[in-house]
Amino acid sequence: MNTLQLLLAFAALSVTVWAQGCSRLPRNLNLTANPRLPSPFTFYNGRPVRTAAQWNCRREEISELFQRLESGEIPPKPRSVSGSISKDDNSITVKVTHRRRTISFTASIKYPEEGKGPFPAIIALGGTTVPIPSNVATIIIQHDQIAQQQSATLSRGVGLFYDLYGKNHTASAMAAWVWGTSRLIDALEDTSRRHRINTRRLAVTGCSRNGKGTLMVGAFEPRIVLTIPQESGTGGAGCWRLAKDLQNRGENVQTAPQIVTENVWFTAGFANLTSRVDDLPFDHHLLTGLVAPRGLFVIDHAGINWLGPKSTYGCSVAGRKVYEALGAADHMGVSITGNHNHCQFPEDKTGEYYTAFIDKFLFRNSSADTDIVYSDVDLGFKEEDWIDWKVPKLAK
Numbered sequence: 001m002n003t004l005q006l007l008l009a010f011a012a013l014s015v016t017v018w019a020q021g022c023s024r025l026p027r028n029l030n031l032t033a034n035p036r037l038p039s040p041f042t043f044y045n046g047r048p049v050r051t052a053a054q055w056n057c058r059r060e061e062i063s064e065l066f067q068r069l070e071s072g073e074i075p076p077k078p079r080s081v082s083g084s085i086s087k088d089d090n091s092i093t094v095k096v097t098h099r100r101r102t103i104s105f106t107a108s109i110k111y112p113e114e115g116k117g118p119f120p121a122i123i124a125l126g127g128t129t130v131p132i133p134s135n136v137a138t139i140i141i142q143h144d145q146i147a148q149q150q151s152a153t154l155s156r157g158v159g160l161f162y163d164l165y166g167k168n169h170t171a172s173a174m175a176a177w178v179w180g181t182s183r184l185i186d187a188l189e190d191t192s193r194r195h196r197i198n199t200r201r202l203a204v205t206g207c208s209r210n211g212k213g214t215l216m217v218g219a220f221e222p223r224i225v226l227t228i229p230q231e232s233g234t235g236g237a238g239c240w241r242l243a244k245d246l247q248n249r250g251e252n253v254q255t256a257p258q259i260v261t262e263n264v265w266f267t268a269g270f271a272n273l274t275s276r277v278d279d280l281p282f283d284h285h286l287l288t289g290l291v292a293p294r295g296l297f298v299i300d301h302a303g304i305n306w307l308g309p310k311s312t313y314g315c316s317v318a319g320r321k322v323y324e325a326l327g328a329a330d331h332m333g334v335s336i337t338g339n340h341n342h343c344q345f346p347e348d349k350t351g352e353y354y355t356a357f358i359d360k361f362l363f364r365n366s367s368a369d370t371d372i373v374y375s376d377v378d379l380g381f382k383e384e385d386w387i388d389w390k391v392p393k394l395a396k
């Protein structure tokens, strides 16, 4: 066994529970190069995905592949998670106990000025960069407390998550944020009589690095009904392979080999794969696919090359095919426009589309038009260069 196989074997010891009747991934993965975007509709073992039930198995498989190779393991809900609402109603404290260790963290809550609720809410990683509609509550989670993201050398294993699970846990910062957001939702459910949040109408958002985290949260936490990654770029809604291709064409774009030297967003072992992204059995169109059929609105910036807008566009178009297969193409949208600062919310078409997504997924307004694939410049994605698979009909 070489080092990589050892690492993969080790990671396999701690995988998530699979749905019954699904075939299991082997302990040692045989990674073989595929320069195109891997098919969402072919199992690791080569079998096709033809039914909705098979997609559920494939979904589990994709989730496990991401956890083994890229994000690190996202632990399940520990036995004890509780919440308490502050006296002034403005925050919730989440307390989690696992194997006799306890951590707690606090998230702020801001309600609409009018109305009684229960209100839909937007959970924002670190702070808000999207406009908050007047009838929607905001919950801000200080995810950096759960896992720090200051640098690749100093932040590994630092934060409340690691106080609970140990410094050497495979979870990357982003995996730890998914876990933390899930515990926040557990705590909101635990205190449902004491607050005015509708826990069935939760969105998540964040920009840039927190946009990368946002997509991870949406992919791995099924209680989120609307995911809004803003300017998440490479490592978020962009694809590794597409970013590499852009770099090969001379664009100054963030790529996998660079990203692992910048921060601890990915599991430590991922650094051993970044020079061979063609060997990954997934790319981030499949992270997008994990969100399906729940609402997903990808916002990116057309004018910042480092983000790789062409990559985010192509990756979104590819990921949207999972939605199409499930008969829900209009549950996923992408809008990429320029002429604003990084993380400044654009008051252009993106704003209009954002409102439609809020209406549809937080207020169940079925007439809101969310059938959106938009960019204000030509981002030149050629499907035939990247997609060599067909879209099955998986919906019943």
Ligand SMILES: *[C@@H]1O[C@H](CO)[C@@H](O)[C@H](O)[C@H]1NC(C)=O
Pocket: 030, 031, 032
């Ligand atoms: C890995 O996959 C390649 C290409 O499909 C195949 O030729 C090779 O035999 C496989 N190796 C193992 C150990 O399964």
Ligand SMILES: *[C@@H]1O[C@H](CO)[C@@H](O)[C@H](O)[C@H]1NC(C)=O
Pocket: 166, 167, 168
């Ligand atoms: C983490 O791993 C290192 C290196 O293998 C080891 O020295 C250390 O004891 C481990 N720490 C914990 C808390 O397990």
Ligand SMILES: *[C@@H]1O[C@H](CO)[C@@H](O)[C@H](O)[C@H]1NC(C)=O
Pocket: 003, 007, 268, 269, 270, 271, 272
């Ligand atoms: C990555 O590969 C290097 C060199 O083979 C090895 O020393 C290291 O332990 C590997 N990283 C992980 C997290 O396994």
Ligand SMILES: *[C@@H]1O[C@H](CO)[C@@H](O)[C@H](O)[C@H]1NC(C)=O
Pocket: 356, 359, 365, 366, 367, 368, 369
């Ligand atoms: C639902 O969405 C449609 C289309 O955007 C809009 O015209 C209508 O006012 C919305 N209905 C409600 C109740 O908000």
